[in-house]
Amino acid sequence: MSQPTPYSRQFDFTDWSATRPSDQQPGTSLDAELNAVKVTLDAVLANLVQIQRDDGALKNSAVTLDTLATDVLTTLGSGQGWTPRGAWVTATAYEMGDVVAEDGSTYVATVAHTSGTFSTDEAADKWVPIFGAVASGSIADGAVTTAKIADGAVTTAKLGFTSLTLSGSFSAQGGFADGQKFNGNAGIGATPPTWSAFKALSLGSSGNFIAGSSGTTLALGVNAYYDGTDWRRPTDLTASTKFLADSTTFLWSFAAAGAAGGVATFADRMRLTQNSFGGGMLDLYGAAGVLAIRLDTSGTITSTGTYSTTTLNAANMYVHSDGSFMRSTSSLRFKDVLEPVADEWAYKILDAEGIFYKSLCAADNPDWTYYGFGAETIAQLDPRWVFWRTTDEAGEPLAEPVADGVQYERMVVALQHIAKREKARADEAEARLNAIEARLAAAGIA
Numbered sequence: 001m002s003q004p005t006p007y008s009r010q011f012d013f014t015d016w017s018a019t020r021p022s023d024q025q026p027g028t029s030l031d032a033e034l035n036a037v038k039v040t041l042d043a044v045l046a047n048l049v050q051i052q053r054d055d056g057a058l059k060n061s062a063v064t065l066d067t068l069a070t071d072v073l074t075t076l077g078s079g080q081g082w083t084p085r086g087a088w089v090t091a092t093a094y095e096m097g098d099v100v101a102e103d104g105s106t107y108v109a110t111v112a113h114t115s116g117t118f119s120t121d122e123a124a125d126k127w128v129p130i131f132g133a134v135a136s137g138s139i140a141d142g143a144v145t146t147a148k149i150a151d152g153a154v155t156t157a158k159l160g161f162t163s164l165t166l167s168g169s170f171s172a173q174g175g176f177a178d179g180q181k182f183n184g185n186a187g188i189g190a191t192p193p194t195w196s197a198f199k200a201l202s203l204g205s206s207g208n209f210i211a212g213s214s215g216t217t218l219a220l221g222v223n224a225y226y227d228g229t230d231w232r233r234p235t236d237l238t239a240s241t242k243f244l245a246d247s248t249t250f251l252w253s254f255a256a257a258g259a260a261g262g263v264a265t266f267a268d269r270m271r272l273t274q275n276s277f278g279g280g281m282l283d284l285y286g287a288a289g290v291l292a293i294r295l296d297t298s299g300t301i302t303s304t305g306t307y308s309t310t311t312l313n314a315a316n317m318y319v320h321s322d323g324s325f326m327r328s329t330s331s332l333r334f335k336d337v338l339e340p341v342a343d344e345w346a347y348k349i350l351d352a353e354g355i356f357y358k359s360l361c362a363a364d365n366p367d368w369t370y371y372g373f374g375a376e377t378i379a380q381l382d383p384r385w386v387f388w389r390t391t392d393e394a395g396e397p398l399a400e401p402v403a404d405g406v407q408y409e410r411m412v413v414a415l416q417h418i419a420k421r422e423k424a425r426a427d428e429a430e431a432r433l434n435a436i437e438a439r440l441a442a443a444g445i446a
Helices: 013-019 027-049 070-076 118-123 304-308 343-351 375-381 408-442
Strands: 083-087 098-102 105-109 127-131 186-188 198-203 207-212 218-222 240-245 249-255 267-273 282-285 291-295 301-303 317-319 325-327 355-358 369-372 386-391 397-406
Touching: 098 127, 118 127, 291 304, 301 304, 343 375, 343 408, 375 386, 375 397
Parallel strands: 083 098, 186 198
Antiparallel strands: 098 105, 105 127, 198 207, 207 218, 218 240, 240 249, 249 267, 267 282, 282 291, 291 301, 317 325, 355 369, 386 397
């Protein structure tokens, strides 16, 4: 860091007062002078931080070998035989009492040796710290604070341990930089599992995040943990839930309550897959793991429970051409402009041509035969007797609606109207016939 910018006064306020005793001091000049003072003062404070701790003492590592004069080093080593050697260099012969600088700290050689790797030599007690480093041993409680450690000062190379236990709480502000990680299992408010094939983060007494060693599986167990072979309950007599995700599947499972430490037998409740893989895109399960609802990759919904639950009521569900489900209703609450059925509309049904055919639909038996009407021909008689498709199979809007299905139930209205008309005619014909027979009988004509 460079030295602070010296303050240099640019305006003579005494001269101003002498020549203009009745005028106020110029504000712009005052601001300029104060700003210049602030620049110098800020730089002084910034430099002071580099050498002074918050408690007023000299900052750790502020004094290094290269900052000490030779006579100071000689004085410090008086009676000890210390010899300044500058920066530490590998493959160099050192004598006992040689003083070197290494990674911001100052060390003295305890024995004569030829240097190899500094960390190895230090571990062998060939070097002991003088300035800027802490010798092995205990550290007083509360001695290590954020004020004592500069940003980035502690790297993985500086750590001489593979595990760390913290009592109380631990907070990582800002996350971990690249290359910084936990290589074992971690626990928050709990002791984490120790199995090596899986990495785990334990949360409190019942939550466990588990990741497979291959990195393709992630699971969350609620009152459940994985011991490498089985899922088990960490607490007693509480039901367990498991959420598992891998590269193709998301699975939600449930296990009944049981004793702590016992194997939890999970039954699937929901399975979501990337594609079919022999199953549906979304599967929902009922009791005993029985498939209840399936939504496959084509958008088809299957519900075995719905099919097996029967009723004698008439159908009242409508599937729109966009795939949405609707309740079909005949209530007058949803009808307007009520008019009686006209003969010209009803009798059009007699122009419909029935057909006998085989089905091309994938879900139908191709060998079976059916009879009915064609939607396109019925639409020409009356467009209100057909379902109209407004989107194609991909769900894209069609330029023009397409007749897609016959609304056979609508034809009942026309047939009922025709039946009433024909019954009236039959009744009228019967009445006329009865009148003729009566007149013939009166005339004595048998």
